Amino acid sequence: MAAVREPLSPLDVARIRADFPVLLRRINGHPLVYLDNAASAQQPAAVIDAVAEYARGHHANVHRGVHTLSQEATALYEGAREKARHFVNAASTAEIVFVRGTTEAINLVAQSHGRARIAAGDEIVVSQLEHHSNIVPWQLLAAQTGARLSVVPIDRRGVVDYDAYRRLLGPRTRIVALAHVSNALGTVLPLAEYVGAARERGITTVVDGAQAVPHLPVDVQELGCDFYAFSAHKMYGPTGIGVLYGREAVLAAMPPWQGGGDMILTVSFQGSTWNHLPHRFEAGTPNVGGAVGLAAAIDYLERAGRARVAAHEQHLLDHATARLSAIDGLTLVGTAPVKSSLVSFAVEGVHPHDLGTVLDARGIAVRTGHHCAMPVMEFFGVPATTRASFGLYNTRDEVDALHDGLVDAIRMLR
């Protein structure tokens, strides 16, 4: 982790809340209590305004025109790339590829690096707590190449079994793909160890960082991973934009993924030549407004102070864990010692969807369902869970509102 040295004054949550216009909304007659941040976080005015300001005054296509607007748009787009580079401490902007989101990033790695690297009989290792977006692209790759997918088990707390992981790394293992933070359980992986063990054996490491970047400082050089992917909309930015970090030496050896404009240097009917990094992997007109929004979200998070945000969220997690554990018949699903700020749970005799509806009637937004992690649900023997995930604008009072809503729902339905 990056050494963050900030004076740890508490986060001024009242001031933060005033930055998020949606928090003024009332839902079904109640103030909105937004606890679905792991699905998608809300945007502060700074992000909304930055995207609108770009559209109002600076929009044009990038890397093309000599005209002023095109130069402005290009400067904003490439400026966002530099912000993203700094955000994860990549060595160079050549290592920052803009994508639609984490899912697209992982598919890019699987189809470009993966298809070049993997042969029949090779192995790809994932953990049992992965999101579908870090399972299915590898299944597709395995089906295309004849490779095999191996799964590292988790224990009843939702902790990945490190010894089993090490045992799974064999002579045919080519790629390891792991979530930094589990979206369904909140488990935080001690990623540097996992990456280190793979790198010793020359195995490519791919990290799904979607649930990590909103909560923890990330330093890709310190982690030593080959790829790290994240989405803007989980960190208070817009949807439709994300980042694939790829180590330059690895990216440079990869064939193009999608073909089109911007990813080429020259095109003729005899053949084409590929553009430099990172543009080789950005075919077509990119989501410039999205990149501007991502940059604004990075600025916002850094101004709030990453360590201060983390401390606030840990406090919310501790409070939620204590209050919800005390509810009769409620079982927390995912009790790893190191967790990000979410609680996933099952209530005996009450289905998550009914909880979700009763909470919504009180203005409380939670996620109910399998969280795109059906293998996790299967492991814990539940069809679905209810998940409350916290962000920097959530408060202790909102955790209490969740508790009271759950108690009411149980009284009504059980």
Add this chain to the structure above:
Amino acid sequence: MDLRELYRDVIVDHNRSPRNRGRLPRATHHAEGNNPLCGDRLLLDVDVDGDVIRDLRFEGSGCAISTASASLMSEAVKGRSRTEAAALFDAVHGMLTGAGGAPERLGKLAALAGVAEFPARVKCATLAWHTLNAALAGSARPVTTE
């Protein structure tokens, strides 16, 4: 938004103590229904004698609305002809999707009327009915709400 309209006493009761739960070993018709959005799964066994639905049982996991709907449906169609069951399907479907129904004709099934005010939950209530249709049609493919 009145939750009591959704979770009426009849619904809560049928969720707590579902009627006709289980399997029918000698069923003539089966179907499986899935609601992939919530992971709900319903297995339905139906015993049809000529034109009459002699018995039916369901099993699976689901929310209060889907469980109560399956339970209420099992009571309503038992002993009815296929034609009567199809007419009930149409009436319930109309009521749930707001296309207009005649809740007074539906007896206990009218307890599901409140679901129409909660669009996110309509699929929970229709799952059992679509599964019954599939079973009676002899469809081998699982039904899905998506």
